[in-house]
Amino acid sequence: MCTGRIVYPQFYNISFECAEEHNPSETETHVLKIGVIGGGQLARMMMPAAINLALDVRVLAETPGSPAEIGASAVGDYRDLDTVLTFARDVDVITFDHEHVPQPVLAALVATGVRVHPGPQALLYAQDKLLMRAKLSELGLPTPEWAEVRSAAELQVFLDAHGGAGVLKTPRGGYDGKGVRVVRSSAEATDWFTAVAESGDTGSLLVEELVDFTRELALLGARRPGGESAYWPVVETIQRYGVCAEVLAPAPNSDGAVAAEAERIARALADGLGITGVFAVELFETTDGRVLVNEMAMRPHNSGHWTQDGSITSQFEQHLRAVADLPLGATTPRAPITVMANILGGPLEGTLGDRYPQVMAEFPDAKIHNYNKAPRPGRKVGHINLTGADLESVRERARAIESRFQG
Numbered sequence: 001m002c003t004g005r006i007v008y009p010q011f012y013n014i015s016f017e018c019a020e021e022h023n024p025s026e027t028e029t030h031v032l033k034i035g036v037i038g039g040g041q042l043a044r045m046m047m048p049a050a051i052n053l054a055l056d057v058r059v060l061a062e063t064p065g066s067p068a069e070i071g072a073s074a075v076g077d078y079r080d081l082d083t084v085l086t087f088a089r090d091v092d093v094i095t096f097d098h099e100h101v102p103q104p105v106l107a108a109l110v111a112t113g114v115r116v117h118p119g120p121q122a123l124l125y126a127q128d129k130l131l132m133r134a135k136l137s138e139l140g141l142p143t144p145e146w147a148e149v150r151s152a153a154e155l156q157v158f159l160d161a162h163g164g165a166g167v168l169k170t171p172r173g174g175y176d177g178k179g180v181r182v183v184r185s186s187a188e189a190t191d192w193f194t195a196v197a198e199s200g201d202t203g204s205l206l207v208e209e210l211v212d213f214t215r216e217l218a219l220l221g222a223r224r225p226g227g228e229s230a231y232w233p234v235v236e237t238i239q240r241y242g243v244c245a246e247v248l249a250p251a252p253n254s255d256g257a258v259a260a261e262a263e264r265i266a267r268a269l270a271d272g273l274g275i276t277g278v279f280a281v282e283l284f285e286t287t288d289g290r291v292l293v294n295e296m297a298m299r300p301h302n303s304g305h306w307t308q309d310g311s312i313t314s315q316f317e318q319h320l321r322a323v324a325d326l327p328l329g330a331t332t333p334r335a336p337i338t339v340m341a342n343i344l345g346g347p348l349e350g351t352l353g354d355r356y357p358q359v360m361a362e363f364p365d366a367k368i369h370n371y372n373k374a375p376r377p378g379r380k381v382g383h384i385n386l387t388g389a390d391l392e393s394v395r396e397r398a399r400a401i402e403s404r405f406q407g
Contacts, residue, residue: 031056032324035088037078038097039066041371041380042300042316045308047071049317055324059097060087067371068097081105088114095277095323096299099126100173117225117276117323118298125273126298129206130171139272141265142292144208144284152186152193155207159186162209168192169206180242182210211292213284217251218303219262222278222318222328223270230318230328232311234262237282237303240344243378246398247340249306249333252391261291269296278319280304302342302380307331309367309385310338335387339398343382343405346375352382352405359404366401 032055036043039061047070050057060083061072073090076083078101085108088094093115106120118126125132136143145162149155159166168189170179183189192205216239221231233250251258266281280301282294304315313321313329321328346352352370359366367385375381384401388394 032093033058033091034320034323035060035091035094036068036071036097037084037087037094037101038062039068039072039075040097041067041373043068043071043097044371045300045305045369046316046320049314049320053317053320053324053326055320057320058087058091060084067373069372079105081108084109085112088112093117093323095319096123099123099298103127118279119274119276122273122275123298126296128171129169129295130204132296133206133208135273136269136293139268141268142290144211144292144294146206146208148204149207150204152189155183155189155205156186158207159184165210166207167210169208171203171206178242183207211284212287213292214287215251215285216294217254217258217262217283217285217291218247218280218301219266219283220278220280220301220304220307220315221263221266221270222315222322223275224322224328225276225325227271228328229267229270230313230331231263231266232304232307232315232331233333234259234283235303235306241378243342243344243380244302245342245344246395247303247306248391248395249310249338249340257289258285258291265291265293269293277322278304278315302383305369305383306338306340306385308369310334310340310387336389337391337394338385338387339391339394340383340385341398341402342380343384343402345377345379346373346381346405348375348407351375355405359401362404363397363401366397 034055034057036057036059039059043059044067046057057071058073059068059071060074060076060078061068064075074087078084084105088109094109095117103120106116109116125135130148133143133146147158165184168181168183173179216237217234218237219234221229223229234254235247235249236251237244238246262283269281275298278300280297280303284292284294300315300319307314310333312332318329370382373381386394386398
């Protein structure tokens with residue numbers, strides 16, 4: 001018998017015995033298996049990067065036909081402990097397409113020795129906006145003024161103290177404008193308080209001041225378990241009906257103080273929460289020049305899709321590098337300007353693919369990313385990236401391409 005060794009950075013260093021015909025001078029490399037919980041477009045877009053990095057990505061999809069079904073090794077409920085533990089048996093590290101996996105399930109994964117990135121203690125703050133606001137205050141980071149409210153009377157007190165208006169949010173589950181409402185009277189929130197009471201939930205709602213901002217920004221970063229981190233340039237995000245419609249990278253006129261403050265905030269969050277993987281911090285730039293934290297996500301994010309074609313390292317490759325504890329890639333832009341335009345809704349008849357010949361012929365430099373989702377009003381079904389040197393011309397062409405996929 002002979003001996004050999006299986007190795008993979010940070011994960012394995014295992015001796016073994018083998019048959020005589022095995023050459024002991026050769027090292028066998030274990031292919032790291034990364035389990036992604038959630039079968040959405042983010043998991044789908046991790047797959048090309050995983051192939052290039054020689055990583056084996058497995059997906060636990062919620063339903064058959066999910067965007068990431070091409071890589072799905074299991075279909076099941078991410079809220080069911082047995083389903084998740086069974087899925088985790090065949091992988092080396094768990095990461096996520098979304099932040100909704102319940103804390104007890106996350107804790108059970110860790111208890112069984114599975115590496116979970118980002119970990120439960122970090123994800124807790126992405127799952128609950130009230131906890132996040134409290135943590136931001138503890139870290140001394142700038143946020144809109146906020147309060148936890150348990151009744152219409154408490155909400156009205158806050159509104160009266162903040163010019164008669166506020167932004168009401170459900171602490172859990174909201175995204176893309178869902179679970180967010182501008183209110184000018186506590187009566188406008190009666191249905192939300194009633195729903196909380198009828199559910200038997202003793203929880204609260206979050207109310208924030210209505211910020212007078214000039215634009216919305218976002219900054220993405222990535223962090224390895226040991227603390228190494230990397231950051232992309234700050235970008236500007238343009239919303240349409242509460243959903244991100246465009247991203248301008250880098251954000252115009254953001255050099256200097258704005259970019260420095262955005263990165264300072266992101267670094268403080270990454271280290272203060274112990275994040276592993278890619279994360280996004282959504283920000284307000286106010287009329288008086290401040291930068292405030294609006295929301296955050298602990299996963300690849302819509303505001304980072306531009307990196308697929310506009311950065312040396314995409315957010316999806318970087319996320320896999322980070323959760324696998326591999327050295328992070330460069331985040332330098334490939335072009336002076338990249339514009340990402342979301343395809344919201346899609347064609348009324350047929351599929352996005354039906355429109356490809358026209359778009360490809362008219363815009364041969366456009367990069368199209370299709371999520372394999374059925375068209376539906378307001379739904380993100382794909383996005384396009386376009387690069388260039390002049391912001392307005394690139395933006396105009398990106399909008400024209402997006403329009404070709406509509407109607």
